[in-house]
Amino acid sequence: MSEVTLKKLADMLNLSVSTVSRALKDHPDISAETRLKVKELALILDYEPNTYAINLRTNHSKEFGVIVPAIVSDFYQSFISSLEEEARLNGYSLIILQSGDDPLIELQNLKRCKQNRVSGIFISVTAKTNDVSSYLKLGEPPIPIVFFDKVPAYEACNKICVDDIHAATLAAEALILKKKKNILAVFGNDQLSITQKRLKAFDETFIKYNSEAAIAIYHASSTNEAFDVAMKGLDGADAVFCMSDEILIGVMKAIQTLGLKIPNQVGVIAISGGLIPTFYYPQITYIETSGFKLAKMAFSKMLACVAGSAYIQELKIESVMVEGGSL
Amino acid sequence: MSEVTLKKLADMLNLSVSTVSRALKDHPDISAETRLKVKELALILDYEPNTYAINLRTNHSKEFGVIVPAIVSDFYQSFISSLEEEARLNGYSLIILQSGDDPLIELQNLKRCKQNRVSGIFISVTAKTNDVSSYLKLGEPPIPIVFFDKVPAYEACNKICVDDIHAATLAAEALILKKKKNILAVFGNDQLSITQKRLKAFDETFIKYNSEAAIAIYHASSTNEAFDVAMKGLDGADAVFCMSDEILIGVMKAIQTLGLKIPNQVGVIAISGGLIPTFYYPQITYIETSGFKLAKMAFSKMLACVAGSAYIQELKIESVMVEGGSL
DNA sequence: AACATTACCGCAATCGTTTGCGGTGAATTA
DNA sequence: TAATTCACCGCAAACGATTGCGGTAATGTT
Numbered sequence: 001m002s003e004v005t006l007k008k009l010a011d012m013l014n015l016s017v018s019t020v021s022r023a024l025k026d027h028p029d030i031s032a033e034t035r036l037k038v039k040e041l042a043l044i045l046d047y048e049p050n051t052y053a054i055n056l057r058t059n060h061s062k063e064f065g066v067i068v069p070a071i072v073s074d075f076y077q078s079f080i081s082s083l084e085e086e087a088r089l090n091g092y093s094l095i096i097l098q099s100g101d102d103p104l105i106e107l108q109n110l111k112r113c114k115q116n117r118v119s120g121i122f123i124s125v126t127a128k129t130n131d132v133s134s135y136l137k138l139g140e141p142p143i144p145i146v147f148f149d150k151v152p153a154y155e156a157c158n159k160i161c162v163d164d165i166h167a168a169t170l171a172a173e174a175l176i177l178k179k180k181k182n183i184l185a186v187f188g189n190d191q192l193s194i195t196q197k198r199l200k201a202f203d204e205t206f207i208k209y210n211s212e213a214a215i216a217i218y219h220a221s222s223t224n225e226a227f228d229v230a231m232k233g234l235d236g237a238d239a240v241f242c243m244s245d246e247i248l249i250g251v252m253k254a255i256q257t258l259g260l261k262i263p264n265q266v267g268v269i270a271i272s273g274g275l276i277p278t279f280y281y282p283q284i285t286y287i288e289t290s291g292f293k294l295a296k297m298a299f300s301k302m303l304a305c306v307a308g309s310a311y312i313q314e315l316k317i318e319s320v321m322v323e324g325g326s327l
Numbered sequence: 328m329s330e331v332t333l334k335k336l337a338d339m340l341n342l343s344v345s346t347v348s349r350a351l352k353d354h355p356d357i358s359a360e361t362r363l364k365v366k367e368l369a370l371i372l373d374y375e376p377n378t379y380a381i382n383l384r385t386n387h388s389k390e391f392g393v394i395v396p397a398i399v400s401d402f403y404q405s406f407i408s409s410l411e412e413e414a415r416l417n418g419y420s421l422i423i424l425q426s427g428d429d430p431l432i433e434l435q436n437l438k439r440c441k442q443n444r445v446s447g448i449f450i451s452v453t454a455k456t457n458d459v460s461s462y463l464k465l466g467e468p469p470i471p472i473v474f475f476d477k478v479p480a481y482e483a484c485n486k487i488c489v490d491d492i493h494a495a496t497l498a499a500e501a502l503i504l505k506k507k508k509n510i511l512a513v514f515g516n517d518q519l520s521i522t523q524k525r526l527k528a529f530d531e532t533f534i535k536y537n538s539e540a541a542i543a544i545y546h547a548s549s550t551n552e553a554f555d556v557a558m559k560g561l562d563g564a565d566a567v568f569c570m571s572d573e574i575l576i577g578v579m580k581a582i583q584t585l586g587l588k589i590p591n592q593v594g595v596i597a598i599s600g601g602l603i604p605t606f607y608y609p610q611i612t613y614i615e616t617s618g619f620k621l622a623k624m625a626f627s628k629m630l631a632c633v634a635g636s637a638y639i640q641e642l643k644i645e646s647v648m649v650e651g652g653s654l
Numbered sequence: 655a656a657c658a659t660t661a662c663c664g665c666a667a668t669c670g671t672t673t674g675c676g677g678t679g680a681a682t683t684a
Numbered sequence: 685t686a687a688t689t690c691a692c693c694g695c696a697a698a699c700g701a702t703t704g705c706g707g708t709a710a711t712g713t714t
Contacts, residue, residue: 017671349702
């Protein structure tokens with residue numbers, strides 16, 4: 001009971017392989033009668049074209065590569081989940097690869113995508129990736145690449161990412177609206193461009209609105225560091241801003257440790273993927289930067305690329321505020 | 328500037344395709360001199376064998392399919408992350424598909440795996456999947472399948488899952504050891520076999536130790552339901568057991584709402600993947616059921632299957648308790 | 655010198671599908 | 685009746701890599 005192939009169908013019907021092939025594709029050269037016979041048998045025998053043979057002939061597969069620093073992350077999780085759905089509905093499969101934030105592994109993963117002759121690659125680069133020009137020349141003709149989230153700074157390429165400026169501005173505006181006067185603002189590693197952008201926008205918003213709030217800015221590179229700075233900085237603060245989920249978690253632990261009441265004693269707002277804020281009571285008010293929308297945009301951009309569009313785009317997804325009751 | 332193929336190399340070296348092929352594989356029929364020349368040119372031109380051609384010939388690819396109800400889940404996240412690492416190190420790629428807990432989509436995903444002629448399939452079935460016998464006959468010869476986490480109840484197949492009995496027993500023992508007398512135990516949907524197993528083991532452990540603790544058992548199918556039952560059931564309880572992360576989150580929200588102090592007023596213990604418990608202070612003591620170990624086991628089992636082993640195994644991974652300070 | 659051995663390499667088929675081109679018979683037209 | 689058109693179908697090459705088999709020249713053996 002080996003595989004059902006065109007040849008097998010052809011032999012059984014006393015037809016040639018080419019006729020069977022054409023019949024299945026409704027080629028006008030084949031008579032309606034023959035078409036029917038062929039399709040009938042194909043259905044009965046559950047014929048399925050050999051993907052490899054088609055791939056070999058067309059020299060590409062309906063697969064996309066996805067390269068992320070790590071799968072364990074709410075953001076990438078939501079991104080991948082959303083992307084998988086889109087892909088599946090469009091007949092594509094996703095090959096997931098993680099770089100472990102290591103540029104070397106990242107490069108290996110790209111090579112592997114090339115070897116697999118994927119139709120396109122979605123990639124969120126490592127913190128240390130500084131030159132993606134070689135990425136863009138991968139393959140002949142070059143494989144379409146859509147950068148998302150962590151995107152290269154300069155190269156002209158398709159980038160889809162969160163509008164950090166908008167998100168931070170929204171958060172600042174919310175704090176201003178609530179007339180918070182003593183704000184603890186915890187940002188991530190100050191070397192990262194994402195931190196710099198969010199910090200700058202946050203700052204400038206307070207200036208723009210002539211706010212008189214006192215803002216204490218701290219940096220934390222991890223949840224634990226965020227906990228530490230919050231333990232020190234929460235004293236006297238009437239609100240705290242967290243740049244990311246990672247930081248929110250640390251800050252919330254500090255708030256719980258100090259026994260502070262939210263939102264009465266201290267208001268909390270964060271920029272977040274949306275999952276973590278729901279773990280607390282009251283739920284944390286946050287500016288949403290989920291991967292879902294990003295994935296949809298990235299996917300449709302990729303489809304355009306695959307279809308031959310050479311139009312290079314840099315998209316920024318604007319966030320919305322989700323009220324939770326913590327501010 | 329097109330692709331480098333064996334034919335291209337052969338033409339450039341005035342050799343035949345077969346000689347080039349053999350030279351690259353160190354076939355003894357080819358002289359050392361020729362081998363060297365071929366390899367040199369292959370290196371210069373960055374020759375890479377066409378995966379599709381090889382796949383077509385060998386009729387299988389170095390790809391595994393992974394089907395889960397949903398990617399957005401700490402457990403599957405850790406599982407997939409771990410599996411990806413193993414796969415990559417072994418030269419395999421992973422195709423991720425989610426079923427959305429829909430048996431129909433699950434079946435479509437399996438078909439797609441078959442069409443892609445994956446070397447094997449890892450699958451965690453939907454809650455409604457009750458007959459996997461057709462899964463096991465997929466392909467000719469049948470594609471190796473390793474079931475993990477949510478595994479079918481009866482069929483003889485390779486299953487790798489958490490030892491629910493052991494995990495629940497550990498939790499119960501911890502509660503007994505701490506001499507808790509008034510325990511709120513929140514379990515999941517009582518239709519699920521995982522719930523039944525954990526409940527039974529939990530119960531029996533208290534009986535086994537002749538515990539006099541009063542245990543109030545509740546069921547909750549979601550985080551919100553867990554919140555509701557905890558709001559009612561926490562009154563007077565000196566400890567609470569949460570069967571899963573989902574439930575833990577709801578219970579913790581209730582504890583925060585009621586302003587209860589952990590562990591003084593109420594102790595908390597959960598069965599968890601390990602991520603959520605770290606979000607609180609003090610960190611929640613939990614019985615670990617992470618996907619990492621499961622993935623390693625599942626992968627090595629898969630390798631054995633691919634290598635031709637017909638040995639069917641049902642593995643249960645024992646958990647360990649991770650002390651957090653909440654009990 | 656005749657034969658056997660060995661080292662080295664190429665031919666051609668194969669995997670399954672697609673597709674340009676050419677061929678056959680019947681129907682239509684002149 | 686002869687020429688043209690059309691519907692329908694098959695041949696064979698192509699995609700790129702692998703491999704059994706056979707071939708050629710050089711060396712070794714009697």
